[in-house]
Amino acid sequence: MALKIELKTSPHLKDTDGVAQIMRNVVWALLPVCAFAVWQFGVSALALIVTVTLACVATEHLFNRLSHRHGTLSDWSATITGLLLALTLPPGFPLWMAAVAGFVAIALGKAMFGGLGFNVFNPALVGRAFVQAAFPAAISGYTQPGLPGRFLEFIPTTLTLPFTKPLALDGFSSATPMGEWKFNGMITSAGDLFTGMVAGSAGETSALLILACGLYLALRRFMDWRIPAAVLGGAALTAGLFWFVDPGHYPTPMFVLFSGGLMLGAVFMASDMVASPVTPWGVWIYGLLIGFLTVVIRYFGGLSEGVMYAILLGNACGPLIENLTQPRIYGARKVRQNAGNRT
């Protein structure tokens, strides 16, 4: 039994925001994005979101039991990981693979580091990276949005039995705008990208909706607005530079900003508090780096999408960035050197 000690030393006042409240609001902000995914992709998306979230929460619970800890389910962080992870997967992703992704996200991405607050990487992206490597075929099968029978029947791949290969997506498959550009040289209109009526992962299709939800979080101070701003700014700058040099070959910065998972990644993943730096300058450097890496991976990497790896790389650089950008202490002439080795 934990001993409860009431501290009676100053400050005797406390701001009202709590961890659970912050996390709960992130969940609220994610719900419209989830709802839109279900509207676009039907029951498959709903099953996917529910499966992944349940897998994450169950894994968190399991590790709580194993480590005799209590109460971390009530902080909603596992729910956020589940929702975010589901939103990054293709809508027709086999459910059993989705459950594996959820397990890996919490087990390897979070619990192994010591639970909430200690993870170096965004847990949702750890899960996503795992299934990207484990099931490369399944994770690149995208479907068209708004199919007529979407609320009545599953996308065939969704119900693939465990340890069997998913069926081919005949009649359903569709390339993402990023894939269209990268492999076929076709540009999707910015309007379609903005409203989200395009193929893609479950929750990354509507830039407008994601921005609106992000704005809510930023206004209520539940998210550091500087991180999405820096990521999007970094991506726009890098893309703008390429476009300026060779407008015939490279897409416009607008296309880069609104296509693929950049918006979802910038607003909901790069801004993950635990895995991002906390220093004032560090936040900007971290965001710009992710934006830059996203565009570079998209243009020169083997995959059509680069946000996931860009954020994971950004997370890995976080401690270093934080160490180099320690704030100056009042009255000190120089910035501290090497004081911030995170252990």
Added chain:
Amino acid sequence: MILRLFRIRGGVHPPEHKHPTASRPIEACPLPARLYVPLQQHIGAPAEPVVQVGEKVLKGQLIGHAQGPVSAPVHAPTSGTVTTIAPHAAPHPSGLPVVCVTIEPDGEDRWESAPAETDPFLLTPREIGERVAAAGIVGMGGAAFPSAVKLGAATRTPIHTLIINGGECEPYLTCDDRLMRERAVEVIDGVRIMLHGTQATRALIAIEENKPSAIRELKRAARIDERVMVVRIPALYPMGSEKHMIQTLTGRELPPGRLPADLGLIVHNVATAFAVHRAVRFGRPLISRIVTVGGGALREPRNREVLIGTPIEDLVECCGGFAEEPARLLMGGPMMGQVIPWNAPVVKGTSGVIALTREEIHIGETRACIRCGRCVSACPVGLMPLEMASRIRADQFDGAVDHGLNDCISCGSCAFVCPASIPLVQFFNFAKGELVARKTAQDKSQVLKLMAEQRQARLEREAREKAEAAARKKAEREAAKRAEQEAAARETGT
């Protein structure tokens, strides 16, 4: 003329809760049945009692003599009889007693001397310092550092700017606000006396923008002297911190280990200025002060002019008592104030007595740090509270010091904003105390080691001297023997 202001880093905006007391005038408090006047109400050495049990004292009479260079005398707040000179609960969370002179008032409230006005501007700066020291004036913002010592610094280093702190950035507290609104002329007079006493060329009275009436009143009163300027500063906690007030007004940062006087500055509280006015112009010692009695648990929150030594109990009673049982009873504001025992008296540094309800405190369950970085944004010193706390938790005090533990001003902004309810500033205060304790223990062991070494050296020296003396004696004996033998040989030879 408009003074350019400078931004400070970080800071927080706690809910102000100033309205209940700010809108009502200062009221007096009835004489309590007993006054407990502590002999130590200031930083430095305690005063030495100069009265005896059973002695009759008059209002303003010296009852405790200042001891040492940093100390302050204590005076009788009213006329009456000294009943005891014994330890009594001090306004400190430990509840440890401090020696108090207990006075039973006779109800006549008779002054020791008739009022006499002096023109302070005919006095020399040195005389002003002496009068301030004799009146027992200490910093009234809460730190209670003897004011005369600060004023005296001006005789060693030239002071160009006198800063008067009317920030009052702590929530609930309005005693300075009311003082400035109701006694602006007296405050300005005190400021001008301090200007004369320090020979500074200007005085800046800094008041937070959330006190527009105080700003207006003081501006009006300050018209008589163009050296005195009232400055409206942003309302931000901890604006009242000396370091941050200096930065806001001058753009300069106080280097570590330096005093404001090193930059030609001196900072005093508005209430101190008022006390200086009374002491120097009218020869009245510091025996009362204005205290904000507030908090949600009180029935009638008010500003009261209270005699030093009044028990908190009586003070609360004269404010209608409690509407509900307070979860915490504090001296000072809620951000940096301390929990005090119920029977402790009001002292010179008591700016407020705040009784908070459970809802007002928001005690949250401590959770894991989610690295949200709010503490980093809130820290006015530029520290990384989350990193310091994780070091201290792991008992790595040196690591915490590397992160700037010693620069922490204990303002509590970090703990206020922490959504995980981690007791950040409490960790830092603990670590600071622990470091002092370790240093003391280390010094002690070094002294012991030195003593042991010296003893060893002494024993060795003594042994050596003994041996040498023995050898010398032996040699002498042998020489004598030889001389004897030689003499005998010579005798036999002749």
